[in-house]
Amino acid sequence: MADLTQLSAAEMRRRLDAGEVTAEELLEAHLERIRELDPILQAFVTVDEAGAREGAKRAQERIEAGEACPLTGIPVALKDNLATKGIRTTCSSKILENWVPPYSATVVQRLEMQDAVLVGKTNLDEFAMGTSTEFSAFFPTRNPWDTERVPGGSSGGSAAAVAAALVPLALGSDTGGSIRQPAALCGIVGFKPTYGRVSRYGLVAFSSSLDQIGPFARTVEDATLLFEAIFGHDPKDATTVEEPYDPARARGVDIQGLRIGCPAEMFSDQVDEVVRDTVLAARAKLEAAGAIVEDFSAPIIEHGVSTYYIIAPAEASSNLARYDGVRYGLRVPADSPNEMMKQTRAQGFGKEVKERILIGTYVLSSGYYDAFYATAHRARTLMRQELRKAFEKYDLILSPTSPTVAFRLGEKSSDPIALKLADFCTIPANVANFPAISLNCGFADGLPVGLQLMADSYRDDLLLGAARTVESILAIEPKAAPIAAHG
Amino acid sequence: MAISREELLKLAELARLNLSDQEIDAIQSDLNRVLEHFERLKELELADVPLTPHSVDATNVWREDIPYENGLTREEALENAPEVRAGLFLVPSIIE
Numbered sequence: 001m002a003d004l005t006q007l008s009a010a011e012m013r014r015r016l017d018a019g020e021v022t023a024e025e026l027l028e029a030h031l032e033r034i035r036e037l038d039p040i041l042q043a044f045v046t047v048d049e050a051g052a053r054e055g056a057k058r059a060q061e062r063i064e065a066g067e068a069c070p071l072t073g074i075p076v077a078l079k080d081n082l083a084t085k086g087i088r089t090t091c092s093s094k095i096l097e098n099w100v101p102p103y104s105a106t107v108v109q110r111l112e113m114q115d116a117v118l119v120g121k122t123n124l125d126e127f128a129m130g131t132s133t134e135f136s137a138f139f140p141t142r143n144p145w146d147t148e149r150v151p152g153g154s155s156g157g158s159a160a161a162v163a164a165a166l167v168p169l170a171l172g173s174d175t176g177g178s179i180r181q182p183a184a185l186c187g188i189v190g191f192k193p194t195y196g197r198v199s200r201y202g203l204v205a206f207s208s209s210l211d212q213i214g215p216f217a218r219t220v221e222d223a224t225l226l227f228e229a230i231f232g233h234d235p236k237d238a239t240t241v242e243e244p245y246d247p248a249r250a251r252g253v254d255i256q257g258l259r260i261g262c263p264a265e266m267f268s269d270q271v272d273e274v275v276r277d278t279v280l281a282a283r284a285k286l287e288a289a290g291a292i293v294e295d296f297s298a299p300i301i302e303h304g305v306s307t308y309y310i311i312a313p314a315e316a317s318s319n320l321a322r323y324d325g326v327r328y329g330l331r332v333p334a335d336s337p338n339e340m341m342k343q344t345r346a347q348g349f350g351k352e353v354k355e356r357i358l359i360g361t362y363v364l365s366s367g368y369y370d371a372f373y374a375t376a377h378r379a380r381t382l383m384r385q386e387l388r389k390a391f392e393k394y395d396l397i398l399s400p401t402s403p404t405v406a407f408r409l410g411e412k413s414s415d416p417i418a419l420k421l422a423d424f425c426t427i428p429a430n431v432a433n434f435p436a437i438s439l440n441c442g443f444a445d446g447l448p449v450g451l452q453l454m455a456d457s458y459r460d461d462l463l464l465g466a467a468r469t470v471e472s473i474l475a476i477e478p479k480a481a482p483i484a485a486h487g
Numbered sequence: 488m489a490i491s492r493e494e495l496l497k498l499a500e501l502a503r504l505n506l507s508d509q510e511i512d513a514i515q516s517d518l519n520r521v522l523e524h525f526e527r528l529k530e531l532e533l534a535d536v537p538l539t540p541h542s543v544d545a546t547n548v549w550r551e552d553i554p555y556e557n558g559l560t561r562e563e564a565l566e567n568a569p570e571v572r573a574g575l576f577l578v579p580s581i582i583e
Contacts, residue, residue, distance in 0.1 A: 335579055
């Protein structure tokens with residue numbers, strides 16, 4: 001049975017519809033693998049076996065009635081910052097450790113409408129703030145390619161779960177790279193759609209002008225299936241848009257004549273040589289296949305990290321003000337409301353979250369607002385202007401996703417600044433609002449290397465189609481990671 | 488532009504966060520390193536550049552002022568509350 005877990009979601013769909021396997025059998029194969037491997041990987045905060053079994057039963061009835069949707073009966077995991085009615089949603093934080101949402105996120109409802117089988121909730125850096133999943137208040141998640149290494153973050157649980165074939169599909173959220181970077185470090189596909197494509201209703205807010213939900217999968221085709229199940233306008237999120245999307249284009253675009261730009265700032269000496277070499281080798285294969293690849297320079301990219309680490313903490317400090325011990329979440333009893341709030345937040349939040357709240361409080365305080373917050377929003381405008389100029393010349397921007405392969409647990413968590421500086425390839429897509437995808441382009445020292453493609457706003461279909469074409473040219477067999485202890 | 492210990496304590500008060508002495512030292516050092524990095528934005532010519540506080544161009548997206556049919560009941564809204572009395576959220580007394 002275990003080999004069922006190695007299939008793509010598209011192949012699972014075919015076998016389910018052909019009656020070669022039932023949704024229940026498919027689920028049990030995955031639950032068995034979770035029971036076997038998750039004690040090592042710790043990708044899940046909550047596994048909802050009972051709920052998943054009910055879901056699989058409903059899915060099977062629907063398949064037998066001939067009413068299957070693309071994801072009916074396919075197991076899916078959810079990052080634990082997506083609200084699930086009746087299922088604990090923790091954000092991997094002590095402050096929400098026992099929160100059971102009375103409603104579900106729009107993306108969860110849309111998966112339920114298709115009778116996708118929701119298996120459980122995956123680990124993250126607390127409130128999605130981090131790039132290694134070591135800032136989870138509960139436990140760190142391990143990278144299935146080398147369990148002494150981090151899976152990346154903040155959606156590290158979802159990435160590890162998909163890479164290890166505990167599920168074929170998972171959702172994450174991406175504020176500065178939190179889908180793409182863990183996808184890169186775990187050797188899978190991670191897609192951040194254009195902001196406004198996917199409803200954020202029920203996504204626990206971190207930085208509301210940057211947060212976007214997106215899919216993890218082992219193939220671009222599977223990531224596309226999951227994206228197509230969740231995107232589209234939602235009256236409950238006023239920032240969602242109704243922009244054209246061509247599913248046929250998302251199935252593949254011609255590499256001949258495809259114009260690709262490589263920004264020098266994302267191939268600088270800040271990128272490890274092994275990563276750069278692997279990405280450049282992939283670039284050469286695309287050129288040989290007929291793509292027109294050019295170098296260009298966009299110096300504003302070097303200001304992305306500063307811009308991001310003003311805007312995101314500012315918005316976070318405001319969003320996280322709601323955790324005050326009054327309406328839900330942890331409360332530490334005290335004699336006055338003020339002291340109750342201060343102690344609740346002191347005990348409920350981890351150090352990284354506290355730091356970001358304080359940075360945000362600082363940059364928003366009177367006297368500093370113009371120097372920091374307004375300046376960051378002007379820099380954001382410049383970033384968008386400069387990169388839109390690039391998209392007049394190029395269909396895609398190609399770069400590494402992460403400047404390093406997966407690092408060892410504890411190696412960088414003691415230096416939060418170094419961790420933040422490593423986000424410079426992923427941040428521009430959030431700050432300037434472009435869709436971006438990471439896919440595996442090879443291995444360095446046995447560890448996966450991610451290649452990032454970025455397209456102009458709302459050209460999600462072109463981006464997915466191009467990624468699918470690139471995936472087939474690179475011809476790296478999509479397979480689940482071995483669960484490898486460090487050797 | 489460095490943050491002093493006093494400024495940090497004031498920020499912590501504004502953000503309703505009690506900090507331990509150990510946290511104060513570590514966070515002060517981290518914050519100042521982050522602020523140092525922010526200085527680089529001053530290299531940019533930004534005087535005439537407009538702000539982009541939103542990621543979509545839409546403004547004033549309205550809907551009819553009617554509740555969603557599947558909105559929360561009072562019981563649902565209260566079920567995660569740490570303390571409830573008479574159908575209301577209960578907090579420590581505010582007035583002496």
